[in-house]
Amino acid sequence: MTSPTPHPGSDPCPCGSGSSYADCCRPFVEDGSPAPTAEALMRSRYTAYALHVEDHLFRTWHPRTRPASVEQDLSLRWLGLEVVASDGGGPDDAEGTVRFRAQWIAGEGADRQRGVLDEHSRFVRRGGRWVYVDEVTAD
Template sequence: MRSRYTAYAMGSGDHLFRTWHPRTRPADIEPDQALTWIGLDVVDVVDGAADDTGGIVEFRAHWRSGEGRSRQSGTLHERSTFARRGGRWVYLGAETRV
């Protein structure tokens, strides 16, 4: 989860592609360059230990966009599902929270 957040923050679509399950990933993954990711809070973790085949991470990722009067900020609150595939964790999908 943290590596995917970092990939969004650094604009690394390649890492996002490699860590997204092929069954659920879109054909093109390009982070929104207009957003600046400014913080990550992990709220809850379910499973995901070394011997687990799946896990869930609930998080809040904080962002901002624009400058001056047009500056906006917000929080993405999501509960993401991961699966172990070939010994590596991959992102399956998410439920957005309010």
């Protein structure tokens, strides 16, 4: 696993909520507090990708669908998150989905590439905590 990227708590949260990292995703990413909603968990997972906090990604991934280990491509930088829609996933729900777009950049110089991850993610409550299950795919 890679070492997390330091992020001062007073800086804006990478998830784009407009709140500081300390008031937004840090309690979930660093302290392991349970996210109250599927969207809050998805935002914290984006933040964990942006800051390279692989243990948060691993522990918030459903054991049935998660890989044996989570190792990030360190040449990939996450540039911004837009939550497009959510369905269910509230404090009293057992499941929910969140559709989002996340901008990224990878490589240097002539090899530099940009892109957007457009995903519709599925979440469930397991043991009272929200976990990521998988991407919703069209049948």
